Amino acid sequence: MQGLRTCSIAITETGAGSDAAGIKTSARKTDAGWLLNGSKCFISDGQWSDFFLVSAKTGEKEISMFMVDKGLPGFTVGKDQLMMGLRGTPHLELYFDDVVLEPLTLLGEQGQGFKLAMGALNVVRLAQVGARALGKASHVLELMVNYVNERKQFGQKIGDFQLVQQHIADSVIEVNAARWMVYKAAWMLDQGFDAREQIAMVKVYAAEMLGRVVDRAVQLFGGMGFCKELPIERYYRDARVYRIFDGTSEIHRTVVAKSTLKKGAVLFDVHR
Incomplete structure (x- = not known):
């Protein structure tokens, strides 16, 4: 491990702050792997990150974690939410529109996110x-x-x-x-x-x-x-x-x- 790539954890959504289990972002299983849809907000250091650990629903009461590379088709980095404080750190919005993920992007076991x-x-x-x-x-x-x-x-x-x-x-x-x-x-x-x-x-x-x-x-x-x-x-x-x-x-x-x-x-x- 060389530690050449940086990442951010992407869990928070507009409707899921302290309630981390209340997310709406979803990942549907396909023959090619997974199809990711949804959005995240207040993602610290997102501007500098090469990839993100994204939480997504993979079932009605099931949440999994995925490693999502910045720059994938359908993955859009939104605005930097300007803050009262912590102005030296970007806090970005992320949008996922039918982002195709390979099977190996699933972190850990399905449902253990x-x-x-x-x-x-x-x-x-x-x-x-x-x-x-x-x-x-x-x-x-x-x-x-x-x-x-x-x-x-x-x-x-x-x-x-x-x-x-x-x-x-x-x-x-x-x-x-x-x-x-x-x-x-x-x-x-x-x-x-x-x-x-x-x-x-x-x-x-x-x-x-x-x-x-x-x-x-x-x-x-x-x-x-x-x-x-x-x-x-x-x-x-x-x-x-x-x-x-x-x-x-x-x-x-x-x-x-x-x-x-x-x-x-x-x-x-x-x-x-």
Whole structure:
């Protein structure tokens, strides 16, 4: 394996966001392989990808995954959806109109696509949402600490004011709490344990923690935090989507609640 080609995961549709099983894109089996029809949206990095892992219905209650090369007849790359944040990453629309796929493009077994997607997305949520939110929050917090140690008002550093110190203290506490949650979920994956509930907790907490930290940063930087001259306003905009992509906070709270009602104290008591 040389790693010369890049790919994007194409699951999201206009009517299927958090409900990944609610897709309409379909693949019909033919003598030549498969015939793919449908559309996808918000496909990150699609502009740079050579091929896509596309989820499609292959039966009434069956979802499979296909490897679809960019440039195939009937495969159209649509517009880049401009975002409030994450402006350095394209988010494309994809359209499939009778795209002919060879049999070998089926990834895994027929009907196992949803399971494959959820397994991959669990790792994605931990790494690209949980760990990334943690790293961003840690970076922003360092900027905050440096700034309040330098900025002076009323003849003293603003870091000497107790209300400013509260913003710093709350951010330090929350960043460290998120870090241990990320470590615990990563450790469980390394040990071969099922970490779905832990990753759901990380997704909610780390995403919302990042939002709170960058909001405090805007407040402490004051007018400059709201200006394009500094990166704070960009971090603020970028942070908002963390509570939305890869499953909304509401969806993951539901996952945690349902699992807790079923499994009980094992999800929060280390002695169980």
